[in-house]
Amino acid sequence: MKEITIISGKGGTGKTSFTLSLANILSKEKTIVCADCDVDAADMHIIMQPTVLEKHTFISGNLAVMHKEHCSRKDGSSCSICYDLCRFDSIRKTADDFFEIDSGTCEGCKVCVSQCPSKAISFPERKCGEWYISKTRFGTLVHAALDIHAENSGKLVTTVRKEAKKIANEQNADYIIVDGSPGTGCPVIASVTGSDQVIIVTEPTVSGMHDLLRVAKLVKHFSIPFSVIVNKGSINTEKTTEIKTWCTENNIRxxxxxxxxxxxxxAQIETKTIIEYEEDKNNKDLTHVLQEIAKDIIISM
Structure with a gap:
């Protein structure tokens, strides 16, 4: 079993569109499991139209919760220790002269919890999102969604990959296809570490080239084999040539x-991959290109 992770230095390069096409091609002859690790903006499910089999809550960190019925201010006290100590301005005074905690800005530092003399602030676990195991026409999909204001997407990425690998082992799958996060931050690191092959999808623009250099440096740091694809290459042939030359000079496939x-x-409007759309229209202009790239990816592993 091989794990192929597709990433991009920036958003909007066509990373997910390519990932879906690769999954479509490989699923015709192999057993695959897909993992949508772009949890901050997951969208593989839009095209794959999954049937959810399992739904799980994602818990990460804790959140302070005020219980004003236990607050000493109800007995006339002028206590404002929690309000005075909060460095994130997450505790606000209400119209009835009590305090409330803004869950959107609370960082879970626990200062208010530990210093409240009335023990009026609890510290429950924080629900940050959900992750799912679904059935699709290409195989099993593990995907997730973060709640609004939620953080720790790197931890959620790790959860998605772990479950995808577990399912792939159970199904004796040939490939795990991972749609990684864009950029170079924590979610990207969580997406690529331990992968057998990383594919970087870039575009022929100044920002595309700049972010390619950054994400290539990150992947090199973890000593993971990687290759480069230029998407939308015809919009700027000069920049496309520059990227190709850079790859050659740096011994990058x-x-x-x-x-x-x-x-x-x-194709997206009809919730289809490029492969499916061109099959329906009896047109294989892009399909031939994508099939050759998919073939090269498999050969290189």
Whole structure:
């Protein structure tokens, strides 16, 4: 079993569209498990139209909760220790002269909990989102959704990958296809560590090249084999050539160029991958390119 993780230095390069096409191609002959690790903006489910089999709560950290019925201010006290000590301005005075805690800005530092003389503040575990195991036409999909204001997406990415690997072992799958997070932060590190192969999808723009350099440096740091694809390569052939030259000069495997096409948007509107859309329209312009890239990915592993 091999784990292939697709990432990008920035958002909007076409990373997820390529991931879906790769999953579509491989699922025709192999058993695959997909993991959507772009948990801050998960969207593989939009195209894959999954049937949810399991739903789990994601707990991470704690959150301070005020119980004004236990607060000494109800007995006329002028105590404001929690309000005075909160460095994040998360405790606010209410119209009835009590205090309330803003869950959106509370950092869970526990100062108010430990210093409240009336023990009026509890510290329950914090629900940050949900993760799912679903059935799709390409195979099993493990995906997740963070709640509004929720953090620790790196930890949720780790949970999604762990469950995907567990399911892949149970199904004796050939590949785990991971749609990683964009950028170079904690969620990206959680997406790539331990992968057998990383594919970086970039675009021929100044920001695309800049962020490619950053994310390539990150992947090199973890000594993971990686390759580069230029998506929408026809919109700026000069920049595309520059990226290809950079790969050659740095001994980085260059997998190919996917030309810009309105087919991608049309396929998304119909909740299909590029492969499925072109099959329906009896047109395989992009399909041939994607199939050759997929073949090269498998050969390189």
């Amino acid at each position: 260059f997998l190919g160029i996917i030309p810009f096409s309105h087919t991608v948007t049309k």
